[in-house]
Amino acid sequence: MSNIDSYEKRLENFDWSIAEKELDYKDGDDINIGWYCSDRICEMGKANKPALIWEGLGGVEKEFTFNDVRLRSNTIASFLKNLGINTEDRVCLFMDKIPELYIGFVGILKLGAVAQPLFSAFGDESLHVRLDNAQTTAIITQRKHVSKVRKILDQMPYLKHIILVDYDGSKPLREREVAFNMEETELVEDFKSHPTKAESSSVLHYTSGTTGQPKGVKHVHYSLISQYLTTKWVLDLQENDIYWCTADPGWVTGTSYGIIGPWSLGITQCVLDTGFSAESWYKFIEKRKITMWYSAPTAIRSLMKAGEDVIKQYDLTSLRHLASVGEPLNAEAVIWSEKVFGKAFLDTYWQTETGSMMLTNYPGMKIKPGSMGKPFPGITATILDTKTFEPINETGKPGLIGFKPDWPAMMRTYWRNEETYQKKFENGWYLPGDRAYIDQEGYYWFIGRDDDVINTGGHLVSPFEVESALLEHEAVAESAVVAKPDDVNMEVVKAFVTLKPGFEANDDMELKIMNFIRKKLSPLAMPQEIEYRESLPKTRSGKIMRRVLHAQEWGEEIGDISTLEDD
């Protein structure tokens, strides 16, 4: 039987206190996610149960029990404390998916500091913008990524410590650098987790918007309540499950459901820290006997592309439950997974700001392939009129998705940007920025974003950020960035540019510009295509009309162009 049993029954008299009781938490108590993910599980008698089974390059394998996680997170917390890191200081995790990332996250929270995970493929400018906004005190990283930190170090007087987890002594440490080897440092048996409260800051994830710089989404320790319960009811994690969340903890799925959810439930999870290939993923499932697999539509579509023959080479019968997140899961992928795995991927909808699942499909509930599912119990959701922000009572009519605040994992603000945070609410509803409609049976159906943000492979990219970076290239005079349809990633970045006099519009220049953005921002932000133009469509006041270019890419009606400069 599934944990949720019956969705309909769970809706009756639902209260978040269900999770509070299971976690032995009462209003006003201390609540520290780090402690809940390690010490508490050990106290429950699961100290020797595997918490993390990790595989890296070259077949390297490591295994950590919950007691290992407890001791090593104690050790990390103690090390940070001795460096002078204080409660609420921001500590950035800038690493590949290595064990230090997962256990370091727990250690930072135990100390009462704020964990700031950042995707390790970020270039130096993307890194700088985010560290600068957070005024980060320390960064934990690897040798392979430290050069990006060194490059911007002079601009970051607030960054006091650069902690290298794999320092091998071959080259001298540089300014502000310190070595910390998690597996060789003497273990700290006792470390009293900081008595954080429900509203104490816990995690700072960065997300992109249409305009302005990336925003730091502030979460608090009370987020555990809904992360715990959604993991239990939607991902349906049970005592003997072997769980695999493919998300990188540089993004919110990788922390909410790649660390907090499974470990607060005392579940064994596996991590594969190698690049993607269909063979390596199926081999991992077979070898580790994965039972619950939480992945993303882009990965699923890549697996579809790899074909069915490769699936037949592996025994994947251990799989009992599959779910997906990051972007809309198309109906074809749901039908395909049911055919080849015997189970459908259940789509889950939420975002960095919501912290936990909002609209989802549930074990036992009828699946409508392509639908986002229904609101999680305790979540009041609706579709709002785009102008009045009043709920639309008519089924099938498109509008903006709205959620009634508050649920436990709701973001508390944008870091040092309360003004933008307030703009996310209209008429008492939180607006995630997506459009959808509800059918007669109460299922939600995704239509699209309500802004220009590009969702590529489940990651949001700000067109503004890419356009600004493009203008820093010596050859680029003007730029406009839009989403381009893509079979695997749903959308990819496409740039339209005009060049300065003296620069030639050719293939080599395109590659130079692509690589410039890849290194400066990230591979995700790199335009997959650059189109040269003599001029870009602008309003008479000189503003570039991105929507005209977007419509051209998607074969849509351009709409009102009465304000176009010349047409």
Place this chain on the structure above:
Amino acid sequence: MENMKEVILEYVIEEYCDEENDDVTFDTPLISGGIVDSFSMVSLKRFLENKYNISIPDADASPEAFDTVEKIELLVKRFLK
């Protein structure tokens, strides 16, 4: 003609590695080894197409075909006229 493998290796090191992980060889896993991610693969493909004046269809540009410099050389040679 320049040694193709050398040219590709040099480009990979120059563009995708830094001083701490520049020990890449002809058979180092690039994609499955996390040195070149799926998004960056597009720029590597573009480099090959520009350099050798070829067009590699998307269907052939799989992570497996791009996984080592040796495999990339084989792929490029398939499309050289």
